[in-house]
Amino acid sequence: MSEKISRRDFLKLASVGAATTAVLTGCGPASRYVQREPYTKMPEYTYNGLSTYYATTCRECAAGCGLIVRTMQGRAIKVEGNPNHPVNLGKTCARGQVTLQGLYNPNRVRGPLKHKRGEALYNEKYEDVASNMKWEDAFQVVADALKSPAEVAFLMGTTSDHLFDFISDLATVTGVPAPIRFGAASMFETRATLSKAAEDLFGQATMPFFDIGNADLVLSFGANFLETWISPVAYNRAYAKMRRGNPKVRGYFVQFESRLSQTAAKADEWIPVPPGSEGQVALAIGRLVAEAKGVTIPGVFESVDVKGVASAIGANVETLENIAQHILAAANPIAVPGGAALGMSNGLSNAEAVLALNALFDNYGKPGGIFISPLSPNEDAYHRPASVQEMSDFIGQMKGGAIKTLFIHGVNPVFELPKSLGFEAALANVGTVISFATFPDETAVQADYVFPDHHGLESWGYQRATGSTLSVLSGAQPVVVPFYDTRSTVDVLIAAMGLTGGQASPFKDEVEFIQSKLANLISQADGSFTAPEINSFSAFFQQHGGWWKTTTDLASPSATDALGTSLEVSASEFAGQGEFFFVPFVSPTLGASGANIPWLQELGDPNTTVMWNTWVEINPHTAEELGIEDDDVVRIVSETGAVEASVYKYPGIRPDTIAMPFGQGHTAYGIYAQGRGVNPADVLGAHFNEAGDLAFAGIKVKVEKTGKKRELARMEGKLGVYGFIEEK
Amino acid sequence: MATELGMPAFTNQSQEEEPVGRWGMVIDQDLCTGCQACVAACSMENNVPIVGEDDASYGRYMHWIRIERLWENTEYPEVKMTQFQPMLCQQCHNAPCEPVCPVYASVHSMSEDLNLQVYNRCVGTRYCGNNCPYQVRSFNWLDYQDERIHPELVSLHNHANPDVTVRRRGVMEKCTFCIQRIHKAEDKAKSEGREVEDGEFTTACAQACPANAITFGRLDDPESGINKLAAANRSRAGHALEELRTLPRITYLAGGV
């Protein structure tokens, strides 16, 4: 407009324009397009317009926290913790909070599928494929497989304990082999190592419980207990109690780890030890404590060379001596082994060295010390998940053609196991693969049939809870009607058993089976509630969210000669020719399997604040030497594979170490997971520690520049930690 | 610093030294482990949209509460991260965001003594977000919740909380101290003819926190949980950006000491 417009004219135009807009927006009966459909048959305890709350159990990990889920008009809208539940006492972790985004995820398996291996389960627009089978035919497929029970195998995840019990019973009754349980979380938690160390030292192959809450000094050797380790809510609560539970004494916390994890960031001291040296460090500290006390050096600490250890980790002897002083001043010290320290070729010795420290502290069975986790109320023995070595043996069985039908439930081995183990390749020698996956994950993509189980919030069941001082059986019930045409796997198996022509199941459905497993709790004393018979017991079980003993059942580890026997912690071996130690760690926000949940992707890592992607943590000096900057894409090369990821120059990591989060790198699993980041398991080789756990931190890698750049989405800002130019 | 650039230093003229108010929070940074359960809980309770990687990298993430950390020392091996700090709307007594809204969308609630965000009035000038020294206001730059643009949201919207408005583009949002829960608890108490008890309800973030780092309650009741907590930890207590004298109603207890 070249001519000037006068004020009067402008006002005229503007007012006409405004009036027109105002009038036009009022037109149009948009409200007519709203409809409200009330219940056809409302549950009798529901008030119209008010929410109904159901108690159930979270199935995002094996911790078994109790939930109260708020539902409105048949939709689950908010998850809260069950305040009475001993594991979480009303609290939830991030994964529990967003489990609703799994229930209502845009990519779920919507019904039984006859599927061609390798074909995607949704199209390029991420629209799920429609169901192409009837459930009656699905039952028949399962029945046909069960007709030759010895040639069947069940591979399960670490949740859904009632399904595990059902299949275990099936194994004893028919000729089906006992089910194998596995999960990436338990792989990184090195449960086999913890269990074996407990067996060697305490005589019981079980899960130790670390009473951090009542300790006033915590020495963690690699255990990421504030992240996703074993029972995140319980250990976070215990940490808080350790810090501020005693108004007079604030607990002191030291973390020995090669990288500054989220757990290490909360420590008063972070000692950056090289991966694998944690056991030696523990022995050195033990020796220093014994020396400072002026007692005879116990046999287990005899052969350690303190000065040698100090120089090997690049620290002064004073650092270790100061820690020894802290120990002497503490009333309840505890040492906790875990994480990369155990995921090492010498992981078992590392674990035993750390547990021996606890023997020195004399804290077995005492508050703030080590206990044996109590068995759950209806548990016969601790069934630990399979170690990766055992999974490797299983893959050998698969390759040998012994398995005609492989049933997979609650685990995604094609993604979770290192590729070098060859699980996907071994599937070629398995006759039929039947997946019960709820989500279209990589393993379901390789299945011949997908008979989807309900989501955890749509399921009946029970879960044995870890991380509590009480013996807890956590109960689950559906909080909503199943959203899609899914069936409970137990119900599928029961129906199939009726079609095999052999022995049918004594139970008519899953609920009856679960009740049979609760039956002998009725007569047990010390319970959180009592009931005269199974139907009322069942009702209370659902209302309360489980049944637990009200008196603590923590067993004290038996006093074996942990101190007396000499312990040789050999140096760890590393596979590969590269110069950098490689430490993969479970993403503290995604967990092992949360990549398909949009809010977990957008939470951002607590330490790096990176969202939606994988990164490589590299020390800034190392980055400078290599000539790489933030967001440069580098290739991490191991002896078995290579992955590419963007660089994050991270202060909290040794210069000789790089780290990468595990959880991304999916090639299926839905719109929020697919095509993001990389999977560090792709570079891990089949190396195990003495207990059979994967030595996931036991490789050395090369870092190669690719010349590419891919920006990371950081909440802290694009400049990252080192992007600010300092004024000189 | 401000005077060097020729601007008047910011001083506010209020006479109060301590924040007064009705609802407040105490956040113990010694207990916060950075687990982000609070962020997840808040987002699920308040229908906070996700924006995807591209917009998130551009700083457009919509978090109403976020876990902040900075670095005290970045020279290995003396590396020290600051304590994890949950940062959310501080509900300032002297809120810089309140006086600047041209359409009175960011107003003060006289009955609940909170800093409100009235979505239907907001026209999206973003002046309030500009003024907030804590950067806790998030703006809906796009229609992040529109199912026509994001068809994958159709099933996800089933878990939307009916008590909280779903915001469209062009609207500012921020933490409301779970005002929907405040109203619900007060309504319930009123229906039973009594006052709301301390601890009867709490915000989504405080309810989820496994370490009990966040505590919410009445600021005007000396016997309330948060006042007792603050009193017992006087030596560690402080406010974020205290020197700006916004008088936030959230008290932080320093960690690491």
Added chain:
Amino acid sequence: MIRNLFEWLYQPIGRVAVLITALTLFSLAAYGIYTVQQPPEQPIQFPHNLHVKLGVQCLYCHPGALRGPSPGLPTLTKCWGCHQQIAKTDTSPKLAVLKDFVLNNKEIAWVPVAQVPDFVHFTHRPHIAAGLNCERCHGDMTQVEIARNPQVINMGWCLKCHRSRAANDPEKLTKLTDCGTCHY
């Protein structure tokens, strides 16, 4: 350019064009507003007048009003509780529609009438507790079949009543005129 436009407008043809445009817009607007104020079509022509005259209380079908935000809509079982015992259900063509819904367990897609925008959180409980009858806002149901709004429900109308009922109580007035009481 603006001057050219205004020159054209001042000529007769321009003024006629403006008049026609204004009339068109006005009638569109009037039609739009009129349409919105008509009660919407419902899947069943539910006769409120009949039921109220028979003595059915509002809270019988809409019990949520006593307890919470939403009074709720009756479920099929509520309707069928009486109607399965009434002989007319089998003979009346109007009731055949209901029978079809019930016997096929189909949800009835009612169109809400007394709607407020989704950024308004209205809760019934305190209004019932304050002693207000349903007819005050929803009209005399003995006069209508399907529900309709007896007046426009907008913020001004709400505030009028809020202000008058809290005229003598400053604390109550503050609460009832606070933005955050309804908009959050």
